[in-house]
Amino acid sequence: NVKQWYQRRVREKEAKQKEISAAVKELQGKRVIITVKPRLIIPDTNCFLDALNKIKKLVECDRYKVAIPLMVLDEIKGLCRSEAKAEQAGIALDVCEKLISTKSVSLLTSKGNLMATGEFKEARTGDKACNDDMILAGVRSISDHTGSQVLEDDAVHYTRTAVFLTSDSNLRVKAHTHHLAVMTVGEFVKRARL
Numbered sequence: 325n326v327k328q329w330y331q332r333r334v335r336e337k338e339a340k341q342k343e344i345s346a347a348v349k350e351l352q353g354k355r356v357i358i359t360v361k362p363r364l365i366i367p368d369t370n371c372f373l374d375a376l377n378k379i380k381k382l383v384e385c386d387r388y389k390v391a392i393p394l395m396v397l398d399e400i401k402g403l404c405r406s407e408a409k410a411e412q413a414g415i416a417l418d419v420c421e422k423l424i425s426t427k428s429v430s431l432l433t434s435k436g437n438l439m440a441t442g443e444f445k446e447a448r449t450g451d452k453a454c455n456d457d458m459i460l461a462g463v464r465s466i467s468d469h470t471g472s473q474v475l476e477d478d479a480v481h482y483t484r485t486a487v488f489l490t491s492d493s494n495l496r497v498k499a500h501t502h503h504l505a506v507m508t509v510g511e512f513v514k515r516a517r518l
Contacts, residue, residue: 356479356482357480358503362485364486365390365487365489366390366391366432367392367489368459371491373403376415382518385518389430391431395434395455435462460495460502467485487505487506
């Protein structure tokens with residue numbers, strides 16, 4: 325029944341909003357400290373288009389596990405049909421497919437689950453903002469699952485083992501508001517001394 329489904333969705337949204345409000349109230353006035361201990365690297369679409377060689381270097385170094393969000397893969401496929409980015413996206417897609425077929429990388433769902441193959445597809449919205457939100461949802465979920473949060477008197481300490489790589493400034497701001505480890509691929513490669 326559509327009405328029941330809608331009512332359930334409204335209740336779920338209200339419960340989530342209450343949870344967020346309670347968390348914000350608890351954290352107000354506290355310092356936030358984020359410690360990054362990278363084990364899992366999650367590149368955004370722009371990394372594959374603008375820094376493909378650096379991504380390949382990260383995969384080859386074997387110090388980190390690399391997970392490609394399914395939505396990123398879907399965006400790259402969509403860009404293959406674009407006049408402006410078709411060639412670049414085609415090369416990036418070939419590299420992604422090779423890495424997936426050799427199990428050199430994992431795939432990340434918007435729910436934060438890691439998969440070895442791309443047999444599962446997520447619904448593409450066509451709306452860049454919504455796609456970014458789906459990518460960020462996966463990063464948030466796996467960051468919360470693999471990291472930790474410790475609340476002390478005057479500070480909240482987050483330890484993050486998942487690092488989100490993007491040069492999209494809006495997405496970086498959103499990631500920072502969720503206390504995620506985020507940087508450009510260039511910054512990460514420099515810090516990792518690759």
